[in-house]
Amino acid sequence: MSMSSMRRIVVVLLPTQDAAEQHSLLNAAAAMSSDHHCPLDIVALRGGTQVDVTPAPDLPAHATWWDVVHDGLVQLSTDSLAELAAQALAAAQLAPTMPRLVLLPPGPDGIEVAALLAWRMDGAALGQCMKLEIDGAAVIGHRAGHGGRIMLTLRTQQAQCFATLRAETRPERSALCIAPDRHALALSGTLPEACDVTSIEQTDALPSLEGAKLIVSGGRGMQGDEGFGLLRDIAQRLNGALGGSLPTVDAGWIPVARQIGQSGKFVSPRIYLAVGISGTLQHLAGISSETTIIAVNKDPDAPIFSVAEAGAVGDWREILPALLDRLESTAAEPA
C-alpha cells in the first residue's frame, strides 16, 4: 500500500462512555486497522478525578495508547470534551499530515464531539455509522437516516474524517489482552468555562435506559398500549427500565428515548427481558454482548431465541400476567 493511500485510525474514548460501548468500538477499529494495515492510535480522555480506562480488548500489536488526563476537566460537556480531544490530537502528534479517520464511541456525546471536531478541523463529519470502509484514499460510511427508515452511503476523500461507529454485528467477547505501546499525556490548556446547569424533573417515572441493570423491552408483538402497560408494571416491580424496538416507537407505544438498537440506544444491562421482539440484527446491535437475554415469543423459530440464554415460547397475554402476579405475591410475602 502506498503512503498516499495510508490512513491513520484514531479512536477517541470519552469518560462519559460505558465500557461495553468502548470495547465494541475498539474491537471494530482494531479489525479495520489490521485489515488495511493502518496505524492505530487510541486516545483515552479523562479528568484528574476520573479513573483511567484499561486497554482491555485484544488490540493489534502496532496500536499506540495515549492516556490523556486534564485536571481541569470537571464538567463533562461536549464542548469541553471536543476542546480536550483537539488538544490531545495535537499534543500526541498524530501526524496531522497523514489522512486520518477519527472514531468516537456511538451515542449522543460521541456524535456531538465528532461533529464539533470535524467543524474545528475542517474535516468531513460522517455521523453515526454502522459500518466504515477504507477504499484507497476514500472513506465510505454506511449509516441510517430518518430514524432507521433509509440507509445512506457516504463517500469522502477528505483528509480528516470524523465518525462514530456502532458495529452492525454484536462483537465477540474479547480475549484479553495485548498491552499496546502506552503513553501518558498530562494537558493543561484552557477548557471552556463551566456553565450553570438547571435540572429538569423527569415526567417519566421509570429509570432511564442509561446505566440500567435490568431492562424490560417490548416489540411489535405487544400490539399496543395494553401490552406495554403490563411491561411497565413488571419493570416497576423489578426496578428496571422500559425499552422497545423501532416499530414500537413508530407506533407511539413508547418514547423515542427508549428505542434500543442500531438507530436507537446501546444498552448493557445484566438482564434484558425481550417480549414480542423477533431479534433482528438491527435490534440486537443495541444490546451488549455481555448482557443475558431472556425472551418471550410465541414463535419458537424467532431469531431472538438463538441469542437468548433462557426463554419461554408462548403468548405474552398468558405469560406476563402470571409473571406479574408472582412478583406481586413475592413482594407481599413477609420477609
Ligand SMILES: Cc1cc2nc3c(=O)[nH]c(=O)nc-3n(C[C@H](O)[C@H](O)[C@H](O)COP(=O)(O)OP(=O)(O)OC[C@H]3O[C@@H](n4cnc5c(N)ncnc54)[C@H](O)[C@@H]3O)c2cc1C
Ligand atoms: C437501518 C435500519 C436501522 C434500524 N434500527 C433499528 C433499531 O434501532 N431498533 C430496532 O428495534 N429496529 C431497528 N430497525 C428495524 C428492524 O429491522 C426490525 O424491523 C425491528 O427490529 C423489528 O422489531 P420487532 O422485533 O419489534 O418486530 P417484529 O420483527 O415484527 O417481531 C415481532 C415478534 O413478536 C412476536 N409476537 C407476536 N405476537 C406475540 C404474542 N402475542 N406473544 C409473544 N410474541 C408475539 C412475533 O413472533 C415476532 O417474533 C432498523 C432497520 C433498519 C433498516
